[in-house]
Amino acid sequence: MSQDIEQYSDIIEQLKPVVGEPEFNQVLSQVASALPKPKRFLLKMELMRLAKPCKHAIDLRGHVDGECSPYEYEGITHHLDEVAVEVFERQIRSFGAYTLGVKETVTNTENNFRVMHQKQQQEDLKKKDAEASETEEPPVDLSEVFQANQVYFADYAQRSEERMNFSVAVEVFSEMEDALKAMTVDLSVRGLKIKLHKKHLFKTDERIMLFFRGLEKEYSLDKSEAIPYLITHIDRSRDEQRISLKRLFDKPTKTFDAFLERFIQGNKRRYKLNIDNTVDAILTKGYEQYYIPHFTSIPVYISQQNGQYVPRYALTNDTNQESIYFWADEQHHLRLGYLFPHQRIEALLKKPEGEQETYIYSFNHIKDGKSYYYSATLEELEANPKIKRAYLAYASRKASWRVYKLQLTDMNPEQCHQPLSLPDSVNDIVRRQNQPPAPRLMSRLKDLSHIALLTDITSDIGVKAYQKLKVERNMLVQLQTFAHPRNKPPENIGLYRFKYQNFRRETRFQLRTEVHITMGDLEFQGVTEDISPNGLRIELNNLYPASRHARLAITFPKLQAMTQKHVLKDIPYDVADISAERNVINLTAVTEEDAPSAKAFFEELIKNNRNKLKTDQIEEDIPGIGEAMRNIYAANLLNIPIFIKKEGVNFKPDAITTPKVENALIPLLNFKSHKGNMNLYPLYSAPGLQQDFIRNILRKLKTNSKPVMDELFIAFDPSQTEIQSAIQTQFADQFQSFNECRKFIAKALGAGRFYAIKIFIARTGRPDTELLRAEMNYVGAYASHRAKSLEEHLWSIAGVGDIVDVTDEVMLRHGFLKEHIIMNKMKAAPKEDEALPIS
Structure with a gap:
């Protein structure tokens, strides 16, 4: 691309999707209307050149800062690194085929040694020019760098007719x-x-x-x-x-x-046609489908019957299931309902709107093989001050210790229905999708009145703070005050999920059976969690000692006893994924010739026991109830989702969603933000390497990895004019001591306001475009360039996060009193020496 044309690269990127389309000339005139006709003609010729079909293989081995591997597309085998594959697929979506433009873009990625060398030369030249002229470039305005577009879930208008x-x-x-x-x-x-x-x-x-x-x-x-x-x-x-x-x-x-x-x-x-509302709806639904499978919180739906508040259902995903099943007892009965007695819900509802939240401190005790559960809210502990210290000291030393944030909001069963943004008159598919829910489904939802959102905020640093309290043995008998009696089991909570597209090649089936594992000289044991003909997931008795891609030999002793037809000893599997705790591994079967395989056995086992084996997903007893739960939750968010896009090798803020109820973090995120935006500067302002916390996490995470959680302390002084002076941050693990944490909090209170937040970061997968198909087709019919631009935007989202305000809990565990918390919310501040130990 010549230098004359290169200056219009942004316009070229916008026009790539419409090259060859009937409206190309019209869109070109609109997008490049500010350019003279000769320049527009040059742009057209350049785009026609870039759109020419290409048959040449791309080989980047030795040319890029990355590991290349074979990548086949339409019979041509390229050798690309991870960055190049992403660029290749994005350009293919733009051009619709493998063209000269695809090749040129892929061979000019930011990690290409030639490109890096050219950039370095340009930077050196700029540096010399700057030194020669003795002028300094103006400093970067950090308040501009981290702006994120503000969007609202479940807020897309449906038009009754075309406009x-x-x-x-x-x-x-x-x-x-x-x-x-x-x-x-x-x-x-x-x-x-x-x-x-x-x-x-x-x-x-x-x-x-x-x-x-x-x-x-x-x-x-x-x-x-x-x-x-x-x-x-x-x-x-x-x-x-x-x-x-x-x-x-x-x-x-x-x-x-x-x-x-x-x-x-x-x-x-x-x-x-005016399709702005449909474009907005597609983008919002895209954000929703990235967030719903990745939040770690547990939305529990509360019904009101005969004057009693009762937990009825919970919305599950792959991320929060571990927190849910933590509450399964020795007989595998779910006891999550213990956390939601009528009295707790009623106490929360007496608080002002926007403040209907508390913290729950829980643990369980196993005696004679039976599980005994204990839990207490902050208010329940404060009502029993003599027991409070003993409870926190003892409970925090248990392996089962958990700290939860519990938030409450009201809801309306009618929110379960989210029709398309299109009028019924568009076509029969749209009319069917706009149909209201079935009466049978609505009858299940009619008594629901509230959502109780439970978020596990337990952390190692928090545990150490509570363990500073001394265990008072003489008070332990008093802990029975907060015990949940086994002879009064809680209400059963029905589990439902809204399943986005399944990216697995085959269905997994739940099956727990003993396995023996060998890897060289190492031997260890485990139990399968699920099986399929081509893969396994195994829970290990000990931590996994090796890395991904290692080859293991698996023996199935109990399954071998069931068959003489198949040999189930030393079957080779490759490690595909490892859980963050290194106690669960995902395996794929080795497909090499002559390698022993258990595929035939598992195919036969699944075929003969299809009615007995459960798939690793929750089946709906009423069609559509999972989608209904998802829609209701999307309309009643309590925490703050954020979305990170990938541009080249960089990760940048893209969007943020705010709750419709009052949230204490809004003034912080509104500081130095543009209209329609919020400023994510606090998430990027920690000192040292932690400044790149989000980018570093996303580079390491895979699509199916558990979200990574960290705790951020924020000092906010809105009287300052510069954002760097107004906001000071530090991650909890950056403090050298407990007292250093307390000093940071006290200093923040003295200057303005203190915040503490939990940040959960996860890597997204590809968008489920099938769910957006009807609306995307409609946009494509009237503005194909906007449809392709939308799809490109959705594909660029690489990370999703959740921000949870834990200010009160952090202040309490660092010895600040209830009065200090109230003053903090009022932007008043105690003196540093007023902070007292936890009491």
């Missing part, structure tokens, strides 16, 4: 003024938007009359017929205002209605 972008002169008669001139922005049969100068005064719910003067000139419309509208929304900018209007049908206008419907149907491809 067309169309500008035509209208005359407006209001209650206050006569004959104002305006222009339409878009229109439909039942509504439209107009723009006019902001000096004219209007108010919402005001009735106005419109004459379509621009249409009267071309069509046979009654010039004396005024069409009544109601103002629903006013958006004012510096010079103009845009007013959204809804048709009023209090007088018959059948002739005009029929004309307008014919006019829109006949011209919607010429003037383009």
Whole structure:
């Protein structure tokens, strides 16, 4: 690409998806409208060149800073590294085929040695020029670097009809003024938007009359017929205002209605439909589908029956299942309901809205092979001050010690239905997907009134803080106050999930059977968690001692006793994945010739026992209930999801979702943010290597890895003008001592406000475009370049995070009193020496 053309690389990237499309020239004129025609012609020629088919293999071995491996596409074997594969696939989606443009982009990635050398030369030259001119570049404004677009889950408007972008002169008669001139922005049969100068005064719910003067000139419309509208929304900018209007049908206008419907149907491809709401809906749903499978919290749905609050259902995913089944007793009965007695829910509801939360401290005790559970909320402990210290001291020394944040919000069963953003009239597929839920499903949901969100915030650093309390042996008998009696089991909580597309090649089946494992001279034992013809997941008795890709020999002693037909000894498997705790490994069967295999045995076992073996997913007893739970939770978020995109080799903030209820973190994230954005600077401002915490984590994580959690301390002084002075942060593990943590908190309180947050970071997979298919096809039909741009945006999302406010719990475990917590929320501050030990 020549230097003349290279300066327009951003425009070229926008136009790649529409090369060869019928609307290419039109889109080119729109996107490059500021350029003179000769430049536009050069851009067109360059794009046509880049779109030419290519048959040459790309071999990057020795040319990039990365390990290359074979990569086949349409019969051509390339040798690409991980970065190149990602760029290759992205460019293929843009061009729709392997073209010259794909090859050139792949051979010019940021980790290409040639590109790196050229950049270094350019930087050296700039440095010399800077030294020669003795001028310094202005410092980077860090308040601009970490801006993230603000989005809202479950907030996509459904249109009852198609709306067309169309500008035509209208005359407006209001209650206050006569004959104002305006222009339409878009229109439909039942509504439209107009723009006019902001000096004219209007108010919402005001009735106005419109004459379509621009249409009267071309069509046979009654010039004396005024069409009544109601103002629903006013958006004012510096010079103009845009007013959204809804048709009023209090007088018959059948002739005009029929004309307008014919006019829109006949011209919607010429003037383009307004699809902004559908584009927004697709993007929001894309964020939702990245977040729902990766949150670690447990949403529990509470029903209200006969004056009692009862936990009924929980929404599960692959990430929170471990926390859920932690509450399975020795007989595998789920005892999670112990945490949600009526009295706790009722106590939370008495708190002001936005403050309906608490912390639960729990542990279990095993005696004679039986599990005994204990739990207490912060308020329950404070009501028993003599027992509080003994409980925290003893419980925090148990391996089963857990600290949870419990949040409560109300909900509406009607939120289970989220129709498409498209009107029913588009096609039969859309009409079917817009159908309301079945009465049987709604009958299951009708008594649900609240969501109780349970988040495990236990950490090693937190445990050490609580263990500073001395165990008072004489008080241990008093802990029975917080014991859950075994003879009164809790309500059973039904588990449901909304399953996004399954990326596995085959179904896994739950089967626990003993295995013996050998790896060279090492021998260890384990139990299978699930099996398939081509893979296993094994829970080990000890920690896994080796790395991924190691080859193991697996023997199945109990399964071998069932068959003489198959040999199930020393079957080779490769390690595909290792859990963060290194006690669970995923294996894939070796497919090499002459290698012994258990595939035939497992195929036969599954075939003969299909009715007995459960798949490793929760089956729905009522179709759609998992989706209903997912929709309700998306509409009632309590924590703050963030989304990270990948640009080349860099990870950058992309979007953030905020709860609709009050959240204490909003003032912090709003600091130095643009309109419609929030500022994620606090997550990137820790000293040292931790400044790149998110990037470093995402580079290490795989798609199916558990989220990584860390705890961040934040000192916020909003009176400062520079963001670096206003926000000081440090991760919990960066402090050298307990007292150093306390000093940081006290100093933050003295200068402004203290926050502590848990950050959960996970690596995303590819988007489930099938769920977005109807809306994506609609956008593609009227603006294919926008559809491809949308898909490109969704594919760029590489990480998802969850931010949980744990300020109060951190202050309590560092010896600050309830009064200090209240003052912190009021932005008042105690003196450093007022902090006392946990009491």
